[in-house]
Amino acid sequence: MGTLKGQELVYLIAMLGLPDTKSSPFDLRTQIGEMGGISNVWESQGEASLFVDELRNEELRRTEALLALWKQQGYEVTSYLDQRYPDQLRSIHEMPLVIWTKGKLISDKNAVSVVGTRNPDKWALQYVDALVDGIASQNITIVSGLAEGIDTRAHEAALKRELRTVAILGNGLDTTYPKSNVLLQEQIADSGLLLSQFKPDFKPTKYSFPMRNATMSGYSSVSVIIQAGEHSGTRIQGRVAVGHGRSVILSSQVAKSTEWGAALTEKPGVFVARNVDEAIELAIRYSTRVPDELSALLPQLV
């Protein structure tokens, strides 16, 4: 796999932005696979009418200008067909076709998502600190969503211990949500990575956060859910992680006091940590998605 030719990236981003592209990202990915490349799909969609062609050309010009701007802003734009695209995201069906990143894009094989409520209790904040402390000696990346509460604490705890941390955003890179995390967002970009599946000027919506949770699950080997309520958005991450073949660690609070947490414990790969020490042990064990003995088989398969 090489790097996308510049023009193909322009076509891909332009297609995502065209209102008459009926395809979902999933259909578009299928189409690109079946038609043998982005350029072929782009060309096949042309010449529908003069009006459509005008729209397409306009979107191309706009995309080219934006790519130049994003470069100036220090954003890196990577498609799922690029070598630099995080490979683990290619194993989930919601893989974003394009990601915008700021910071250091590396493979992050051993990534642990630490997530939970925006309104944590004191015990939950201490739980986050102890968890991050406990895994700090390992080569593990702490992933979270830069939301208030548990997410913010997870990023801060990682930064304090000089652990790599990755924030996966529910908005574009130009925006900070919540506003109170402006400084934190800059610090993460400096020493870790900001990753968004949305165009930089995109403002968050109620749909973008669940989409972001799917990306977080895919980016990470395991998701640790520390404190959450019955209607917490975090429940989505537990559910999608199981559907992605990722392990999930629930604190006893989540497993006992929410219906969705209790239901999740029946699923393969879901573990309940009775205390933070157990959570540390499980997080370290499952931060490696594939045991070394099994990945040793790969040379025979590729």
Added chain:
Amino acid sequence: MPLDIHQAADHLSISVGGYLYGTRRGVDFCRVCTTPVIPPYAYCKACNDINHSASLKSMPLADMVLPLVYIDDEPQSKLLMHGYKGDQVGPEPQWELLLSVALMADLGLLIHRNCIESTLSPLTALSFVPSTRGRLDQPIKRIANLMSKESGLPVIEAKYIGPQPSTRGYSPTHYEILPGAVDPTHVLLIDDTWTTGGSAQSVATLLKLSGSQVVTVLVIGRWLRSSWPPSADFILNQMKQKPYTPFDCPVSGTGSCP
């Protein structure tokens, strides 16, 4: 180092157990391919059609077909079956998906070899359904080679020689068996997915015409189409009660081996 079956099984339970579901046997399922049917019908439409074409020409078919899991319209299971060979995820296989598919096939044989052999006869060789698109170094071939190394069974190679683009139906003349010195008495034929069974049954017929007495087909996934009403009902109400584990027996369709 030999494969640690329990470690591999634990890995599979997590990596695919959350979205794949084990196949069933019994009166409510096609005798050949495990697709849901409504009794008294014993076969699904696709298998019935193949049975019919084969019997018109007096062609022998596979003795036993063992799909490990059902693949439904859920996008993650589709991604697995495409992405393991590099389709739709870029030009190269996604390695974790590839490893999962390989381990499913490998454990299918390692754990259930006795079930197959006590039901039919001792296995003597492996084979695989070749790509109809002329890909030479196909992932399924490498998976068969890995299984050969783990099980000690030698591989008989088949090749697609039919028209391009390929047709889906049952047509044994579109394949050929490459010559070799392997005992073909009971061949385990490996395939990734089963849609109509046309290609797997074509190769099974050909193996039998070339000297095999018994052919068992081991398939990773049986695609279920929700456009087939018994499948739609099964997907909605029953399928998810049985998450895939490599210990569930594809021969008996239950948690215990025959």
